[in-house]
Amino acid sequence: MKHTIAVIVENKPGVLTRISGLFSRRGFNIDSLSVGATDNPAYSRMTISVEGDDVVLEQVVKQLSKLINVIRVSRLDPDESVERELAIIKVSANKDTRSEIMQIVSVFRARIIDVSPRSLIIEVTGDEKKVDALQQMLRQFGIKEMARTGKVSMVRGSKVVQTGP
């Protein structure tokens, strides 16, 4: 089973290493990990997607909480959260295929952000499934390069994962 957790960490050197080291040492599987700033410059927020049963998830949360630089660990219930991932994908394109690709792009409400005679760069945001589906559709034209961010996630409504202590 896949779980998503939000981790608020202090912006200190080595924090990412401490977290990734903990995952590999304890045999936890990370599916994706993304890190970015929060509104408070002292803290960053990570969204980690982990694979495992409830016992594993509980250990992940408890072990992460033990790290001194980790301020807060929250499990994000997928049914109550919005999840987004961004991908930019460079696909081969020529006169014959360009319009077909553009149709697909519009169905997915993705955007074209770069055009050249032989390729296009497409930007898409959405949940993991949507990005996967677009990737799948574009494969027939030849994906030359792709960069995905890993997902970020947030609970719907007024509930918040507090940043800072």
Add this chain to the structure above:
Amino acid sequence: MMVRMTGAEAIIECLRREGVDVIFGLPGGVLLPLYDAIYSSDLRHILVRHEQAAAHAADGYARATGRVGVCLATSGPGATNLVTGIATAYMDSVPIVAMTGQVNTNLIGKDAFQEADITGITMPITKHNYLIKNSKDIPRVFREAFYIARTGRPGPVLIDLPRDITVDELEFDYPEVNLPGYNPSTKVHQLQIRRAAEALMAAERPVIYAGGGVRYANAHEELFQLATRLNAPVTTTLMGMGCFPTEHPLSLGMLGMHGTKYANLAVQEADVLLAVGARFDDRVTGKIASFAPKARIIHIDVDPAEIGKNVRVDIPVVGDAKNALAELLKHVQQKPWTEWNEKILMWKREYPLRYVRDENVIKPQFVIEKICELCPDAIIVTEVGQNQMWAAQFFKHKDPRNFITSGGLGTMGYGFPAAIGAKIGRPECEVIDIAGDGSFQMNIQELATAVVNDIPVKIAILNNGVLGMVRQWQTLFFGRRYSHTTLGDVPDFVKVAEAYGALGLRATKPSEVEDVLKEGLASDRPTVMDFVVHRDEKVSPMVPAGASLSEILELDS
């Protein structure tokens, strides 16, 4: 008022404020400014002969006193030599602060001479670590490091000190600890305590399983009160030896792989198992699926991550053992002596720890019994292997801080330097390292440290000429194919002792054991007692690795 001083002076000032009275270390290039500051301070420094020993000595000091132990090593090889000692302390939750020298900040990452990424290397074996890049951070980091090391679940903290920050000046200010991500839990959950109390009151076959957490929390008195009030038998882990007097009728001794048969039988029969400050290590549980199959499990631990890590727990209680047991005591009443207690007494009579005595060959168990008889209040430190198990089994433990052993990591070479640390922490006590001939040779060079600094620890070598514990497994599980476990009869430990200026004594016959011990214990010098024992004596009983505790074997010598 703030005072201006160098980084090195600030470090000494921090150590003074933390109440550090001794550090164990060995200098090197990048540490010259710090050692220069040590030279003009009144801080006691013990010069070791190998940095591994500095870490073990700090660890032994910490275990014997309950205070934070401190060690110091230079950059690169000095720092990496600490690694085994730090890992040993980490596995057994021992509070030490390890300081390492580092190359100048502008050289970090350039593969400079004697550079090693020691914070990277020790990340998985420290509770936390720091690389100080600015001298003004020294006071804050030191204060945090000591706080982190000794609170919550204790553990080692490493501070890496680039040379330039020890030279740069700073305004000394010792700020309060402010660690938003670190809140060691101490308050226990009342509802869980009441549930635990109810389960214990209703239990017909309760067993208490106590670990090192009881010792670190100083909870042995509460444990004693709870056990006697409930008439609940108590078994301890290797780390918990001494938290409950072995001689008490409720004592089951140690459980697990080389535990007593009656402790293991009791755990397998128990209907309620109260685990306190213990972590269900595989050497304790045997095959986990069949561990304590009939029991509801209550688990008290200061580290929430330990609860539910290895076994399912019915009643989790997060909290320090002393608080939690004190709270529990408010909710339990005196229970009678029952059939369960009688059954356990019967098991104890039926399956006592035993060995076959011999008139001609010294039995290692006999040496331990004699040590216990002659010096029951000694601090017993051990090496690793058969010597360690016999020391756990045959000494009558009664004081929680008097049994010091590397449990989690099982580090050969730990005992002797740890004994040096323990002796410095508690000089009024007799400190005896029960050693194997293999283990002792891993840090034998510390005889120099003991002699030069006049630290009269006593080493009792159970000299079987082999890596005995490994040989025992070869005998039992590998058809007596003794691949590389024979050490031979070198060195002559008496001569080695004498070469270092220590006292060396030897016993080769049972009739000599007592005299050697008496002479060794009466000596006011570091003393090596070489007991030549039979090479095929086995540690018994034994639960083979991966087997259930019920499958415990009694082995003949």
